[in-house]
Structures are given as C-alpha cells and as structure tokens.
Amino acid sequence: MSGSLNYPWRLLVLGLISLLYSSPNAAEWQRVGGELQWISVGSAEQVWGVGPKGNVYRWRDNDWEQLPGVLAQLSVGADGTAWGVTDQHRIYRWTGSRWQRIDGRLKNIAVGDAKNVWGIGPTGYVFRWDGTRWLRQPGTLEQLTVDARGAVWGVTSAHRIFQWVGQRWRRVGGALQNVTLAEGVVWGVGPTGRVFARERNDWRRRAGTFKQMSGALDGTLWAITKTNDVYVWSAQSTDPQDTANPGFGLGEHCWSNTQCASGFCTDGVCCNSRCSGSCQACSPASGGSGVRGQCSVLVPGLNTGEACGEPSQETSDTSSGTREQGQSCTSSAQCASGFCTDGVCCNTRCNAACQACYPAAGSSGSRGQCALLVPGGIPGESC
Secondary structure (H helix, E strand, O other): OHHHHHHHHHHHHHHHHHHHHHOOOOOOEEEEEEEOOEEEEEEOOEEEEEOOOOEEEEEEOOEEEEEEEEOOEEEEOOOOOEEEEOOOOEEEEEOOOOEEEEEEEOOEEEEEEOOEEEEEOOOOEEEEEOOOOEEEEEEEOOEEEEOOOOOEEEEOOOOOEEEEEOOEEEEEOOOOOEEEEEOOEEEEEOOOOEEEEEEOOEEEEEEEEOOEEEEOOOOOEEEEOOOOEEEEEHHHHOOOOOOOOOOEOOOOEOOOHHHEOOOOEEOOEEOOOOOOOOOEEOOHHHOEOOOOOOOEEEOOOOOOOOOOOOHHHHOOOOOOOOEOOOOEOOOHHHEOOOOEEOOEEOOOOOOOOOEEOOHHHOEOOOOOOOEEEOOOOOOOOOO
8 A cells, every 4th residue: 555655656756856857947948838849040030930740930929920831940040031941851941921942952951141041961961052052061960050140050960069160160079969059159959958058168057958949149049848848048038228127237147248237248147347358257157266246267277277367467468479388378479389279279270171279179189289180070071
C-alpha cells in the first residue's frame, strides 16, 4: 500500500522538476499566444513564423495574421524582406502580397535585409544571394544567421560554431544547435535546449529552454519551445520613449542602453558607466570585483591572462606595443609582435584560411602561437 501511494507522488515530483527546467524564467521571458515550429524576427515590427502544419504567420496588432503559402522555414529582415523554403527545398521570396519562386534549392535561409541573404543547400553547402544568383561560399553548415550589418554566424550538424570573418569561417568555442543575432549580441540554443548569450568572448547561461530563437538589430528577441510555445524576451517590453518610465535602475537586468536610466547596459545589467575597458566589468557574474551595476576592475585571474590593475594602468599601454604574445588585444599596435589576431597578440599575422592564434578560435596550438585549426576548424573544408 505504501508503494502504491508513493508512486503518484514520485510522478508529481518528477513532473514539477521537468517543468522547472523546461519553462523559461517568467521574469525574463513572456509567453505569447499561438503555436509555431519556426520563428524569425527582423525587428519589433517584423516578426514572422511557421506553424506546426507549415502555415505562414505574421505578428500584427498583438495577434498572428495568417499569410498565403506553406513553408518549412522562413526568415525576415529588418526592412521587411522575407524569404522562405519548403520541405522540398524550393525557395520563395515575399513580394508583399504573394510568394515568388526563386531558382535554386535550399533547406535553410537567413535574411538580414534585402542586401544580406544567405542560405544552406540540401547537402549543407553555403550560398550567398548577390541580387540575381546564388554564389557558393566555403564550408558546410546546418543553420546560419545574418543581420542587416552583414554579420554572419553558423552552426554545423555537430553543433560546432563558426563566425564569418572576411572571406572565411572562424571557429568559435562552444556547442550550439541554433544561433541568432540580437542587437549585435550572439545568442544560441545549446544541444540540450539551454540558452546562451556571448559576452566578453565567452558564452553565458541565460534563462529559458528552447529549440529555436531569433533576434534583430533593435534588440527584439523571440523563441519557441519544443512544444511550439512562443515567447518574447520581456526586457524589451520597456519603451525607452515612455516618459512615465524613466528606465531600469543600476544592477537591474537589461538588453539595450535605452532601457537603463543611466544610459549604459553592460554585461546584461544597467551600469553606472559605459564600462568598456578590457579589464572592467559591471557585474560579479562577469568577473567584476565590485557590486552589480557598478563598473569595477576584474577580479585577478578572471581576465584571460592579462595583467589588469587600476583603470588608469589599463589604458596606459593601449597603443604602446608592449603587450606580450598571448595577451588580449584589440589592435596590432598594442602588441610587441605587431600582430593582433583572434583577440590576442600573435607571433605572426596568422590570417590564412586554416590558421588561428587562440585555442578558443579553433587553433591546435597554444595561445599566441599561430597554428593550424583543429580538424573540422573550417566547416566542411579539409585543412
């Protein structure tokens, strides 16, 4: 009898635990009505989605407006440019009233605006639309994202992460199954559904468990769960132009500078200053030695190997060329070697397609030593 009474309770406890770890944090994510299996965001005014049966929807006046067509995946840009692909890999572009067939075959498409349209073919090859035709790019990917500024990130079927730099892919540490850009910040969904945002060249855990996310340059961020529930990042619900709301206080969670009364959103919190020095942080969670919301020097040992002292010392050698090999840098003038590559002072220029100067960027060597990428360091290419 005791065992039969305990069994339902065990199910209840397991169910509550599952809900706890699968539901987004209500303080940061707000549930939106409807069900979608894919979502795309070009701006706060351009939110599109594909329903579980392939129906196409657009967010209008706090409700989903159904549009013509059936698609497997779509993408909308900041200017309202929308493209989509079917489960037969046919490509379509939205004209404003209907879908226009475009030559080619893609399984995944990404739109920043009319001038930034990328896609992935059925076998993983990467392509870029030049306005009249698809141009093959290096590598093979599973999913990619592009914004209106031309920034491009992608992930492979093995969850490796890559950033498009110039004319090549640069490996970035970590593992994601889905990647997006929001206000220049890279967000992603890990293989288990956990949400991450890239800050200070590192992935930081954020609230929520999703299967796919989409963001925009204006900071708009939406996501969907495995059960097709739709969520919007609640921090963006604050209107910076609303004079009745002066903005968040110091230390409160934020997404953009306009949300903070101070005018500075740094390390995901409202900060008392811009706090942009390489040896500074505005939150203990980001390595700061001070309180949340107050810019402070990094805790010793949390600055990726660089000798950080007082802020005045930090800025004293920004152009003196005294930083040693392996130390963090933002320009070649800061390095004694004369080469700043992958964010560190490098022994050579290290700009060949299969080279990197930092293990986190895919290098097989030590920090500051130019070396070949680890196997798979360029998606789909043999280095």
